Amino acid sequence: xxxxxxxxxxxxxxxxxxxxxxxxxxxxxxxxxxxxxxxxxxxxxxxxxxxxxxxxxxxxxxxxxxxxxxxxxxxxxxxxxxxxxxxxxxxxxxxxxxxxxxxxxxxxxxxxxxxxxxxxxxxxxxxxxxxxxxxxxxxxxxxxxxxxxxxxxxxxxxxxxxxxxxxxxxxxxxxxxxxxxxxxxxxxxx
Numbered sequence: 004x005x006x007x008x009x010x011x012x013x014x015x016x017x018x019x020x021x022x023x024x025x026x027x028x029x030x031x032x033x034x035x036x037x038x039x040x041x042x043x044x045x046x047x048x049x050x051x052x053x054x055x056x057x058x059x060x061x062x063x064x065x066x067x068x069x070x071x072x073x074x075x076x077x078x079x080x081x082x083x084x085x086x087x088x089x090x091x092x093x094x095x096x097x098x099x100x101x102x103x104x105x106x107x108x109x110x111x112x113x114x115x116x117x118x119x120x121x122x123x124x125x126x127x128x129x130x131x132x133x134x135x136x137x138x139x140x141x142x143x144x145x146x147x148x149x150x151x152x153x154x155x156x157x158x159x160x161x162x163x164x165x166x167x168x169x170x171x172x173x174x175x176x177x178x179x180x181x182x183x184x185x186x187x188x189x190x191x192x193x
Contacts, residue, residue, distance in 0.1 A: 042128035046071040046079075051122045057139050060111040067098060067105045067122045067134070074127035079105040082133070084119040085112075098122070114141050 055063030081096040098105035122134040
C-alpha cells in the first residue's frame with residue numbers, strides 16, 4: 004500500500020511541478036555565473052601602446068593586449084585625464100577587440116594640456132586592472148631648438164680663443180711680477 008501511495012505522489016508531483024531539461028544557454032549561463040563568482044584574479048594587461056603622433060596633436064590609435072582566463076573580459080577602456088593647470092577632466096573611451104588586441108582611435112589632443120593615458124579592464128566578476136600611465140604634454144616649448152652641428156664650431160673656437168687670451172695675460176702678469184720683484188730686490192741691496 005505504501006508503494007502505491009508513493010507512486011501516486013510522484014505522479015501528482017510530476018504534474019504539479021513539471022520537470023524539464025535545462026537548455027544549453029541555461030547551463031552556460033549558470034556555469035559562467037559560478038566561475039565569475041569564484042574568480043578573484045584581475046585581468047592582465049600585458050602590453051599597451053600608442054601609434055601615431057599624439058604629442059603633435061594628431062589623431063592616434065591606442066592598442067592593448069588584455070586577457071582574463073577565468074571569467075572572461077567584460078570591458079576594456081582607455082582612460083584619459085586632461086589637466087590644464089586649473090581643472091582636470093577624465094574621459095573614458097571604450098576599446099574594441101579585433102581578436103588579438105583591443106583598439107581605440109583617439110582624436111587629436113588640444114594644446115595647453117597635459118594628458119595622462121591609462122588602460123582600464125574589468126572581467127565578468129568585476130575584478131579590475133589599470134595599467135601604468137603615459138603622459139603626453141601639449142604645452143608649447145618656450146625655448147629655441149639648438150642645432151649642435153651649427154653651434155659646436157663656434158663654441159669650440161671661442162673657448163680656444165679665450166684660453167689663449169687668458170694664457171697670454173697670465174704670462175705677461177708673471178713677467179711683470181718677476182720684474183717688480185727684481186727691482187725690489189735690487190733697491191734693497193743698495
